[in-house]
Amino acid sequence: MVTRAVFIGDGQTRQRIPANLxxxxxxxxxxxxxxxxxxxxxxxxxxxxxxGKVGPLPQHVHWNWAVKALDQGVRHVSCAVELxxxxxxxxxxIVAGKLARLPVTAGRPLVYLDYLESAPWNNQDxxxxxxxxxxxxxxxxxxxxxxxxxxxDGRIGLHSLPQSxxxxxxxxxxxxxxxxxxxxxxxxxxxxxxxxxxxxxx
Amino acid sequence: MPLTEAFWEAADEEARVPISAGMPLRSRPxxxxxxxxxxxxxxxxxxxxxDAARQRLLDxxxxxxxxxxxPTPDAAPCSPATTS
Numbered sequence: 001m002v003t004r005a006v007f008i009g010d011g012q013t014r015q016r017i018p019a020n021l022x023x024x025x026x027x028x029x030x031x032x033x034x035x036x037x038x039x040x041x042x043x044x045x046x047x048x049x050x051x052g053k054v055g056p057l058p059q060h061v062h063w064n065w066a067v068k069a070l071d072q073g074v075r076h077v078s079c080a081v082e083l084x085x086x087x088x089x090x091x092x093x094i095v096a097g098k099l100a101r102l103p104v105t106a107g108r109p110l111v112y113l114d115y116l117e118s119a120p121w122n123n124q125d126x127x128x129x130x131x132x133x134x135x136x137x138x139x140x141x142x143x144x145x146x147x148x149x150x151x152x153d154g155r156i157g158l159h160s161l162p163q164s165x166x167x168x169x170x171x172x173x174x175x176x177x178x179x180x181x182x183x184x185x186x187x188x189x190x191x192x193x194x195x196x197x198x199x200x201x202x
Numbered sequence: 203m204p205l206t207e208a209f210w211e212a213a214d215e216e217a218r219v220p221i222s223a224g225m226p227l228r229s230r231p232x233x234x235x236x237x238x239x240x241x242x243x244x245x246x247x248x249x250x251x252x253d254a255a256r257q258r259l260l261d262x263x264x265x266x267x268x269x270x271x272x273p274t275p276d277a278a279p280c281s282p283a284t285t286s
Contacts, residue, residue, distance in 0.1 A: 007205060008213075009205055009209065009210065009213050011217070014205075014210070016203075016204060016205045070235070070239070071235040073260065073263045073264075074260075074263060074264050075263065097266070116221060117221075118216075118221060124217050124218070130217055133210075133213035133214065133216065133217055134205070134209055134210075134212065134213035134216065135216075136216050136221030137209070137212045137213060137216060137221075140221075163219065164219055164221055166215075166219050167215055167216060167219040167221055170215060171211070171212045171215045171216070172212075201206075201208065202206065202208040202209050202211075202212050
């Protein structure tokens with residue numbers, strides 16, 4: 001496992017907060033994160049049902065990182081943002097077997113973001129007084145850095161849940177390929193190499 | 203040194219729009235590994251059969267990485283064998 005120092009933002013004071021970015025976390029880290037995240041997800045579902053199915057409910061509220069951990073294979077690399085021993089966000093990459101679709105780089109390998117999620121207390125739809133901001137951004141930057149490190153020139157791709165599509169377009173400046181019939185109609189995005197530098201300095 | 207304006211623009215956007223990538227519930231295709239777990243949970247496979255099948259799956263995945271150091275189109279995004 002490789003660890004780097006990163007800064008995330010305090011959701012209330014907007015101070016910068018030092019945290020650790022771990023690349024190559026083990027399955028047990030995913031399981032233990034899920035053990036602390038799951039109760040908050042369940043509470044969000046409970047609130048939603050008590051309100052008559054009204055109100056915010058993230059589209060990924062059903063995710064279970066412990067189950068994902070069971071299926072980690074040799075192509076997977078998982079990353080975590082950790083602060084004082086607590087996992088603030090998780091991401092699993094597929095680092096082999098995925099190819100770019102952008103015309104300029106079509107057919108060349110890229111790093112694929114299989115799953116990416118901030119901790120429930122950093123998600124406004126689950127915890128309105130969001131604790132930290134920018135955790136997902138730091139994880140995405142880690143994916144791009146991984147791509148640079150393995151010689152993929154920063155190329156990354158992902159299928160977005162509908163709730164996140166505007167983020168990938170506006171903030172990340174990724175290119176949309178529209179709904180992908182091979183991925184349940186989720187929209188596929190790729191980061192053009194021309195946007196790698198501006199994305200990494202955020 | 204404070205965080206950059208660009209960071210906060212991105213972080214605030216992330217606060218408004220939950221960041222997530224991956225398959226949604228139900229419409230996500232079942233992976234081979236998930237199918238094995240379901241068969242084991244349902245008592246269709248014995249523990250020994252499950253262990254053997256899972257090992258074959260891992261071996262096949264490992265072999266495909268060795269066999270294809272340069273990624274190939276047959277490893278299409280989100281194919282059942284490669285999603286988790």
